[in-house]
Amino acid sequence: MRYQVLRPPYCYRWAVLISVVLVTTSLIISLSWSGAQGSETASPPQRARASTTPEPAAAPAAAGPVRTAARPGRFVALTFDDGPDPTYTPQVLDLLEQHGAVATFCMVGTQVRRHPELVAQVVERGMRLCDHTVSHDEELARRNEARISAEITGTQADLRLAADGDVSIPYFRAPGGNWSETITAIASREGMTSLGWSVDSRDWTLPGTPAIVATVRQAVQPGAVILLHDGGGQRKQTVAALTELLPWLVAQGYQFDFPAT
Numbered sequence: 001m002r003y004q005v006l007r008p009p010y011c012y013r014w015a016v017l018i019s020v021v022l023v024t025t026s027l028i029i030s031l032s033w034s035g036a037q038g039s040e041t042a043s044p045p046q047r048a049r050a051s052t053t054p055e056p057a058a059a060p061a062a063a064g065p066v067r068t069a070a071r072p073g074r075f076v077a078l079t080f081d082d083g084p085d086p087t088y089t090p091q092v093l094d095l096l097e098q099h100g101a102v103a104t105f106c107m108v109g110t111q112v113r114r115h116p117e118l119v120a121q122v123v124e125r126g127m128r129l130c131d132h133t134v135s136h137d138e139e140l141a142r143r144n145e146a147r148i149s150a151e152i153t154g155t156q157a158d159l160r161l162a163a164d165g166d167v168s169i170p171y172f173r174a175p176g177g178n179w180s181e182t183i184t185a186i187a188s189r190e191g192m193t194s195l196g197w198s199v200d201s202r203d204w205t206l207p208g209t210p211a212i213v214a215t216v217r218q219a220v221q222p223g224a225v226i227l228l229h230d231g232g233g234q235r236k237q238t239v240a241a242l243t244e245l246l247p248w249l250v251a252q253g254y255q256f257d258f259p260a261t
């Protein structure tokens with residue numbers, strides 16, 4: 001009787017003890033399991049993000065400045081920078097006309113304002129205009145966007161004013177050829193092709209006429225865009241070099257073209 005009376009409470013205590021152990025164990029297991037699941041579910045999105053981030057970087061980069069003539073074949077594109085200049089620009093125009101050549105003139109806004117009549121002459125002779133900024137700041141790439149924009153659009157406005165409004169300005173060239181993505185983007189937004197060169201005559205270093213002639217002769221090839229200067233300083237050497245180079249280019253079978261757009 002006694003044994004039977006005592007039995008149920010003993011059974012009950014054991015049952016409680018076992019239940020407590022089971023519940024505690026299952027709690028520990030479920031907590032650690034949910035922790036493991038948490039870390040697993042967190043990682044797939046990270047991997048997914050990692051795999052998608054390279055896509056914007058893989059997008060095609062903006063095209064750099066044009067460095068070839070418009071037409072394929074034995075063509076060269078002559079370009080004259082830093083004018084217009086009242087002494088040298090008319091001399092260059094006369095030489096070009098004598099040899100049936102065309103060229104592109106990259107003009108500086110401050111010069112355009114001083115000599116607007118020369119812009120009209122350049123256009124009337126069948127040449128093309130190129131915007132070369134207002135002040136020829138060779139550090140333009142380091143300026144803020146508003147300043148870059150003002151340097152580019154200011155010369156556009158000056159050229160249009162000088163040429164009575166209805167004139168095409170197909171190109172823009174950065175001073176010193178110092179480009180940035182912002183510069184090319186603003187030029188493009190303003191409807192201009194960024195214009196580089198493939199042959200630097202180095203006439204701006206005043207190396208003497210024979211050196212200018214030799215540099216161009218050695219470097220020229222079909223499609224070349226040749227950098228020369230009709231402004232920005234003393235350009236007697238450049239004019240003298242042209243009197244030799246223009247007939248030489250013609251004798252070599254070259255024709256003259258504008259740069260690609």
Ligand SMILES: [Zn+2]
Nearest residue numbers: 081082175176
């Ligand atoms: Zn220049």
